[in-house]
Amino acid sequence: MALLSTADQDRLRAAFAAMTRTVKIVFFTQTLGCETCPETRQIIDELPALSDKIAIEEVNLVLEGDKAAQYGIDRVPALALVGKDDDGADRDSRIRFVGAPSGYEFISLVQAVLLVGGREPALTEANRMKLAAAIDQPMTIQVFTTPT
Amino acid sequence: MAVEATEYPDLARRYQVTGVPKSVVNDRVEILGALPQDAFVEQVLAGASEPEEQPKA
Numbered sequence: 433m434a435l436l437s438t439a440d441q442d443r444l445r446a447a448f449a450a451m452t453r454t455v456k457i458v459f460f461t462q463t464l465g466c467e468t469c470p471e472t473r474q475i476i477d478e479l480p481a482l483s484d485k486i487a488i489e490e491v492n493l494v495l496e497g498d499k500a501a502q503y504g505i506d507r508v509p510a511l512a513l514v515g516k517d518d519d520g521a522d523r524d525s526r527i528r529f530v531g532a533p534s535g536y537e538f539i540s541l542v543q544a545v546l547l548v549g550g551r552e553p554a555l556t557e558a559n560r561m562k563l564a565a566a567i568d569q570p571m572t573i574q575v576f577t578t579p580t
Numbered sequence: 581m582a583v584e585a586t587e588y589p590d591l592a593r594r595y596q597v598t599g600v601p602k603s604v605v606n607d608r609v610e611i612l613g614a615l616p617q618d619a620f621v622e623q624v625l626a627g628a629s630e631p632e633e634q635p636k637a
Contacts, residue, residue, distance in 0.1 A: 530583045578584065
């Protein structure tokens with residue numbers, strides 16, 4: 433049974449239709465000791481059916497530790513969103529979701545997929561320029577939420 | 581990085597997350613609640629000017 437209602441599926445399908453680039457959701461999981469991994473898999477599994485630009489790649493943290501480390505992942509479940517650059521090469525958006533994207537976080541995930549899929553960022557031109565001018569080192573922004 | 585705090589209580593403790601949303605920039609600047617874009621960007625810039633502490637696993 434799908435988690436999303438038919439109406440929601442239709443709405444999402446319409447939203448995803450606007451994407452211009454493919455998005456690969458890399459799903460980090462492990463076989464044992466991850467209570468919310470099955471739930472996460474179930475949630476993201478609904479997405480590829482709604483757009484041929486969305487694909488899921490699964491990486492097992494235990495068996496593919498090197499690959500997980502490349503994405504900076506050391507906990508599961510986790511998601512990384514990989515888009516494409518102008519030449520069609522994979523480009524890691526460096527957006528990560530740690531923990532199951534349930535409740536309102538699902539909306540955040542959808543927004544992130546749309547962004548990586550080519551939607552105009554919501555950042556104003558002024559803010560974009562300020563950030564580009566000031567930031568010259570890698571940095572991390574962590575946003576904490578709880579399931580609602 | 582969006583972190584679901586109830587699944588990662590150690591991270592929630594480390595960053596003293598008692599209410600959400602809470603954003604942490606470079607392990608230094610904390611933002612409580614949701615801010616309008618301009619204010620959020622100012623906080624990100626403030627966090628960027630501090631050297632990043634390597635987060636513990």
